[in-house]
Amino acid sequence: xxxxxxxxxxxxxxxxxxxxxxxxxxxxxxxxxxxxxxxxxxxxxxxxxxxxxxxxxxxxxxxxxxxxxxxxxxxxxxxxxxxxxxxxxxxxxxxxxxxxxxxxxxxxxxxxxxxxxxxxxxxxxxxxxxxxxxxxxxxxxxxxxxxxxxxxxxxxxxxxxxxxxxxxxxxxxxxxxxxxxxxxxxxxxxxxxxxxxxxxxxxxxxxxxxxxxxxxxxxxxxxxxxxxxxxxxxxxxxxxxxxxxxxxxxxxxxxxxxxxxxxxxxxxxxxxxxxxxxxxxxxxxxxxxxxxxxxxxxxxxxxxxxxxxxxxxxxxxxxxxxxxxxxxxxxxxxxxxxxxxxxx
Amino acid sequence: xxxxxxxxxxxxxxxxxxxxxxxxxxxxxxxxxxxxxxxxxxxxxxxxxxxxxxxxxxxxxxxxxxxxxxxxxxxxxxxxxxxxxxxxxxxxxxxxxxxxxxxxxxxxxxxxxxxxxxxxxxxxxxxxxxxxxxxxxxxxxxxxxxxxxxxxxxxxxxxxxxxxxxxxxxxxxxxxxxxxxxxxxxxxxxxxxxxxxxxxxxxxxxxxxxxxxxxxxxxxxxxxxxxxxxxxxxxxxxxxxxxxxxxxxxxxxxxxxxxxxxxxxxxxxxxxxxxxxxxxxxxxxxxxxxxxxxxxxxxxxxxxxxxxxxxxxxxxxxxxxxxxx
Amino acid sequence: xxxxxxxxxxxxxxxxxxxxxxxxxxxxxxxxxxxxxxxxxxxxxxxxxxxxxxxxxxxxxxxxxxxxxxxxxxxxxxxxxxxxxxxxxxxxxxxxxxxxxxxxxxxxxxxxxxxxxxxxxxxxxxxxxxxxxxxxxxxxxxxxxxxxxxxxxxxxxxxxxxxxxxxxxxxxxxxxxxxxxxxxxxxxxxxxxxxxxxxxxxxxxxxxxxxxxxxxxxxxxxxxxxxxxxxxxxxxxxxxxxxxxxxxxxxxxxxxxxxxxxxxxxxxxxxxxxxxxxxxxxxxxxxxxxxxxxxxxxxxxxxxxx
Numbered sequence: 001x002x003x004x005x006x007x008x009x010x011x012x013x014x015x016x017x018x019x020x021x022x023x024x025x026x027x028x029x030x031x032x033x034x035x036x037x038x039x040x041x042x043x044x045x046x047x048x049x050x051x052x053x054x055x056x057x058x059x060x061x062x063x064x065x066x067x068x069x070x071x072x073x074x075x076x077x078x079x080x081x082x083x084x085x086x087x088x089x090x091x092x093x094x095x096x097x098x099x100x101x102x103x104x105x106x107x108x109x110x111x112x113x114x115x116x117x118x119x120x121x122x123x124x125x126x127x128x129x130x131x132x133x134x135x136x137x138x139x140x141x142x143x144x145x146x147x148x149x150x151x152x153x154x155x156x157x158x159x160x161x162x163x164x165x166x167x168x169x170x171x172x173x174x175x176x177x178x179x180x181x182x183x184x185x186x187x188x189x190x191x192x193x194x195x196x197x198x199x200x201x202x203x204x205x206x207x208x209x210x211x212x213x214x215x216x217x218x219x220x221x222x223x224x225x226x227x228x229x230x231x232x233x234x235x236x237x238x239x240x241x242x243x244x245x246x247x248x249x250x251x252x253x254x255x256x257x258x259x260x261x262x263x264x265x266x267x268x269x270x271x272x273x274x275x276x277x278x279x280x281x282x283x284x285x286x287x288x289x290x291x292x293x294x295x296x297x298x299x300x301x302x303x304x305x306x307x308x309x310x311x312x313x314x315x316x317x318x319x320x321x322x323x324x325x326x327x328x329x330x331x332x333x334x335x336x337x338x339x340x341x342x343x344x
Numbered sequence: 345x346x347x348x349x350x351x352x353x354x355x356x357x358x359x360x361x362x363x364x365x366x367x368x369x370x371x372x373x374x375x376x377x378x379x380x381x382x383x384x385x386x387x388x389x390x391x392x393x394x395x396x397x398x399x400x401x402x403x404x405x406x407x408x409x410x411x412x413x414x415x416x417x418x419x420x421x422x423x424x425x426x427x428x429x430x431x432x433x434x435x436x437x438x439x440x441x442x443x444x445x446x447x448x449x450x451x452x453x454x455x456x457x458x459x460x461x462x463x464x465x466x467x468x469x470x471x472x473x474x475x476x477x478x479x480x481x482x483x484x485x486x487x488x489x490x491x492x493x494x495x496x497x498x499x500x501x502x503x504x505x506x507x508x509x510x511x512x513x514x515x516x517x518x519x520x521x522x523x524x525x526x527x528x529x530x531x532x533x534x535x536x537x538x539x540x541x542x543x544x545x546x547x548x549x550x551x552x553x554x555x556x557x558x559x560x561x562x563x564x565x566x567x568x569x570x571x572x573x574x575x576x577x578x579x580x581x582x583x584x585x586x587x588x589x590x591x592x593x594x595x596x597x598x599x600x601x602x603x604x605x606x607x608x609x610x611x612x613x614x615x616x617x618x619x620x621x622x623x624x625x626x627x628x629x630x631x632x633x634x635x636x637x638x639x640x641x642x643x644x645x646x647x648x649x650x651x652x653x654x655x656x657x658x659x660x661x662x663x664x665x666x667x668x669x
Numbered sequence: 670x671x672x673x674x675x676x677x678x679x680x681x682x683x684x685x686x687x688x689x690x691x692x693x694x695x696x697x698x699x700x701x702x703x704x705x706x707x708x709x710x711x712x713x714x715x716x717x718x719x720x721x722x723x724x725x726x727x728x729x730x731x732x733x734x735x736x737x738x739x740x741x742x743x744x745x746x747x748x749x750x751x752x753x754x755x756x757x758x759x760x761x762x763x764x765x766x767x768x769x770x771x772x773x774x775x776x777x778x779x780x781x782x783x784x785x786x787x788x789x790x791x792x793x794x795x796x797x798x799x800x801x802x803x804x805x806x807x808x809x810x811x812x813x814x815x816x817x818x819x820x821x822x823x824x825x826x827x828x829x830x831x832x833x834x835x836x837x838x839x840x841x842x843x844x845x846x847x848x849x850x851x852x853x854x855x856x857x858x859x860x861x862x863x864x865x866x867x868x869x870x871x872x873x874x875x876x877x878x879x880x881x882x883x884x885x886x887x888x889x890x891x892x893x894x895x896x897x898x899x900x901x902x903x904x905x906x907x908x909x910x911x912x913x914x915x916x917x918x919x920x921x922x923x924x925x926x927x928x929x930x931x932x933x934x935x936x937x938x939x940x941x942x943x944x945x946x947x948x949x950x951x952x953x954x955x956x957x958x959x960x961x962x963x964x965x966x967x968x969x970x971x972x973x974x975x
Contacts, residue, residue, distance in 0.1 A: 067531065080871050082871065186872075205385035205617075206600055235559075277530060293502070
């Protein structure tokens with residue numbers, strides 16, 4: 001599964017064959033059903049991630065894109081330990097971390113931090129900026145001197161462009177963009193190696209999006225960070241990402257270098273997605289319409305997950321789920337049609 | 345002959361700090377069948393402006409001045425009863441959240457039929473047939489069955505289609521769409537926008553599209569208004585605004601988009617952020633963020649500099665225009 | 670501290686308080702009653718606990734403005750000859766003390782159990798909430814009557830009279846924790862979903878730190894509202910128990926036992942023994958409830974922009 005240009009590099013983070021299902025909390029009586037004359041207990045679950053494997057190399061900016069409900073945020077939450085996987089594993093620096101008890105996860109927690117979508121909810125409204133930023137420093141460096149904490153907090157505040165003189169203010173005194181900077185600062189206080197960013201700019205205004213995206217890019221260069229960047233915005237991906245994974249119904253349908261994916265999208269879903277981005281220039285290709293709607297993740301379609309909406313689906317697609325196959329371009333595509341050269 | 349003309353519209357909100365002026369000096373007009381985009385970031389007052397056209401400003405806000413002329417009637421001074429024959433009938437609205445329009449406890453059929461009965465005085469059977477036809481026109485599969493469903497049984501995209509069908513029921517002259525696709529996924533957004541465009545062209549309905557998405561404006565509208573801190577800063581044909589914006593804010597907004605920069609390069613950001621209504625700076629509201637700021641910008645609110653089909657509220661543009669003549 | 674003070678002064682809270690006449694009047698009345706009753710040893714003309722100051726010959730004196738009144742006793746005296754004004758002052762102090770400490774006990778129990786139920790969820794949550802349901806299905810008074818009656822019967826009236834105040838606090842405190850637990854649990858469930866909680870979990874903080882440092886401070890608004898109302902309820906419960914003869918003894922009367930003691934004489938014309946303590950009780954409970962309503966309006970999350 002190695003990427004062509006990163007074959008020799010050691011993987012920093014590996015997601016192996018990940019599955020995550022959320023049981024639907026219905027009462028016992030609702031679960032009971034008659035099937036063929038017998039009473040059966042039928043437990044339903046939302047299948048959010050259905051077999052995802054991803055490798056992240058140091059310095060990567062791996063973007064995971066997809067529409068709502070495709071499981072991209074769930075990946076972020078499983079990787080950061082907020083959710084436990086149903087099966088599969090998360091390997092960080094050659095150590096499997098998902099099944100470790102909380103205490104033993106701590107060293108890895110420090111090395112992997114997260115940025116959230118909603119700048120209005122991701123800061124504790126009753127804590128000042130200083131308290132918010134000092135907490136992770138003190139927590140991960142027990143016995144650290146007060147002066148060193150203060151220095152660290154001021155350093156990260158300055159580096160995200162928030163005046164350290166404002167550290168005694170509360171979150172509600174800041175605008176959305178500034179709050180997101182503070183969120184980023186909190187992630188940076190513990191000098192992480194990996195930042196998992198879950199839609200970090202989608203709640204922000206256009207002019208603020210540019211500021212925050214620039215900040216993330218600067219931080220990447222100055223602190224040699226690795227990003228797992230979750231977003232629905234393809235124009236941001238094209239700009240920010242080094243590699244892209246396109247997700248549909250909890251599985252990856254295409255994984256490629258950014259330039260390759262935007263230049264020659266191969267999976268029919270990627271093609272449809274790219275054709276739908278509104279652009280300033282009126283030269284984008286005609287919008288490819290998909291059939292029908294996204295099926296519910298409670299009852300997944302048989303065969304290829306995308307077959308119910310695919311214009312090229314045939315009998316094999318309806319029966320057999322395709323694996324990611326490597327193409328000459330280095331891209332990996334999960335599509336029988338592409339493999340059989342039926343789809344250009 | 346414009347179908348809607350808004351003159352010097354102003355909306356205020358009384359607050360404990362005193363009265364806040366949410367929008368001021370808003371003037372624009374729209375012709376029959378024209379598609380106008382109102383663009384701005386959150387807090388620019390674009391939604392307030394659109395809601396004010398139908399006198400839907402949320403309390404405690406109120407319209408404190410100006411005219412809203414629809415076919416010669418000033419909507420701002422009509423009684424609520426008189427207003428009702430325009431609102432929801434000749435001028436309809438599509439909200440960002442379809443559930444603003446749809447009542448969750450009624451089937452979509454009931455809602456559409458009631459609407460036709462009130463506004464058009466139709467009989468039930470007629471109304472039902474028309475409702476099915478309208479649902480078909482917004483590409484809802486098997487409309488005869490869908491009409492008996494409740495809103496929660498439909499997906500987000502389908503709901504927004506139903507809302508569009510309802511907006512079109514009374515054959516309106518104008519549809520005001522407030523961020524109609526912001527809550528939807530890109531593929532659905534593209535379909536809904538295409539549908540809206542097609543229907544407006546077919547029925548010669550004027551569309552006022554409120555959005556923060558310049559890409560959508562570029563693809564759908566013919567003319568665009570850019571708002572900043574409660575004022576119109578630039579107005580003109582969409583293509584010329586996108587390709588040669590004159591106001592520094594519009595330029596900044598467009599250049600900040602990722603597609604305006606080579607991948608991996610820093611984006612062109614505008615420094616700072618939009619002021620809240622409580623702290624609008626004196627003079628030109630944009631001056632603290634503007635790279636062309638001069639002394640006059642700090643003290644004097646700029647007047648509109650007019651061009652053939654457009655206007656810009658900017659001292660810097662005005663000076664350039666004078667020197668080039 | 671200065672920072673928090675500045676925040677408070679600038680807040681919507683104080684602003685809305687200053688603009689609300691009902692809130693200002695209620696708060697001033699409450700403050701007045703609390704201050705008068707807690708300084709009763711200093712300001713009361715007599716000490717109702719000191720038998721030396723009580724003269725049975727003074728009993729049943731009507732209020733001072735009536736014909737048979739005595740200027741020494743502005744609100745008259747009771748059947749034992751105690752000055753009503755002083756007795757009410759001391760009684761209000763007892764009522765308020767029981768109310769406050771009972772609510773303190775309720776809140777310690779309710780907040781911890783509510784936090785645990787809301788934060789951990791699952792079986793712990795189900796267990797604690799069913800426990801709360803069971804507790805709520807017995808009325809507070811019923812539980813209190815049973816417990817107090819058993820205690821009185823098994824340990825004798827004398828010991829009971831000495832420990833009455835603690836027993837009342839304990840019984841009222843334990844009987845009403847589910848109100849707190851439910852309120853706290855509901856707001857914990859809402860807060861737990863917010864991203865700032867996820868953020869501290871990603872940092873690696875333990876459950877205790879997350880619950881008490883991060884979630885608890887954000888559930889203070891509903892706790893404040895319910896606490897106010899619960900103080901009024903606890904005062905009422907105490908009065909009801911005392912009225913039934915299960916509360917404070919006659920020699921250390923609370924407002925409830927005063928009303929009770931006067932009730933025997935109301936038919937013989939001595940209305941003041943019941944009427945004045947009842948008036949004070951009604952006023953006390955009313956202003957606390959008015960303040961509670963006002964707090965709920967101000968802290969309502971829909972109106973409260975923070």
